Amino acid sequence: MTIIKNLSDVTNRIQKSAQQCQRDPRSITLLAVSKTWPAEKLQQLYQAGQRAFGENYLQEALTKIKQLEALEIDWHFIGPIQSNKTKDIAEHFDWVHSVDRLKIAERLSRQRPEHYPNLNICIQVNIDQEVSKSGIEPGALLSTAKQIADLPRLDLRGIMIIPAKTDDSAQQRAAFQRASELFEQLRQQHPNIDTLSMGMSNDLDIAIEQGSTLVRVGSALFGQRTTPN
Numbered sequence: 001m002t003i004i005k006n007l008s009d010v011t012n013r014i015q016k017s018a019q020q021c022q023r024d025p026r027s028i029t030l031l032a033v034s035k036t037w038p039a040e041k042l043q044q045l046y047q048a049g050q051r052a053f054g055e056n057y058l059q060e061a062l063t064k065i066k067q068l069e070a071l072e073i074d075w076h077f078i079g080p081i082q083s084n085k086t087k088d089i090a091e092h093f094d095w096v097h098s099v100d101r102l103k104i105a106e107r108l109s110r111q112r113p114e115h116y117p118n119l120n121i122c123i124q125v126n127i128d129q130e131v132s133k134s135g136i137e138p139g140a141l142l143s144t145a146k147q148i149a150d151l152p153r154l155d156l157r158g159i160m161i162i163p164a165k166t167d168d169s170a171q172q173r174a175a176f177q178r179a180s181e182l183f184e185q186l187r188q189q190h191p192n193i194d195t196l197s198m199g200m201s202n203d204l205d206i207a208i209e210q211g212s213t214l215v216r217v218g219s220a221l222f223g224q225r226t227t228p229n
């Protein structure tokens, strides 16, 4: 089955990239980005051992979470967040990578059910300072992180970045390197953070070389999406 072959290809890419820079491949988590794909596809990957899945669109995600509730999946929300969506996110996900303002974190904190484990949070940073992109400005990271880290029922775990689209690998590497430096600065302030969420199907190798601890991979696992996103 192609999807199983894809999983082993992606796992091999992660291992090779890690070895090339003397990193332990086990220090890198593979997040399977399953947006647009039906629950059966996720189930195939789950049966092959995959546990972490990432979704961008809330309604679509809630349907799959319900369909797959018998499985022990770690659900990661990685899409843009409108404030009227935070309650469902707080109640149905284990991780949120796309927190880009304090207000969203405050709502997630308030709406996380009390008997649940803390919700794991990454702050999305607009690393290339693109006008159209979500994420906080790199210069605002440390102060915002301090406020988020103080909120109950959330665990600040690190940062997430999506670099500007480019085929120039030097430019990709530079963006990942800046993210990595920012992550280290943040870790001085919050020694418990452990997650640098960066790298996708086309650039995960460079992201790992620059210190990524979690790669978010969609098309290399599931195939090309037919919808634009």
Ligand SMILES: *Cc1c(COP(=O)(O)O)cnc(C)c1O
Binding pocket: 033, 035, 056, 078, 079, 162, 200, 201, 202, 216, 217, 218, 219, 220, 229
């Ligand atoms: C869609 C998406 C991915 C996966 O992209 P691929 O190029 O298909 O691997 C990763 N991260 C985010 C935030 C996404 O929206």
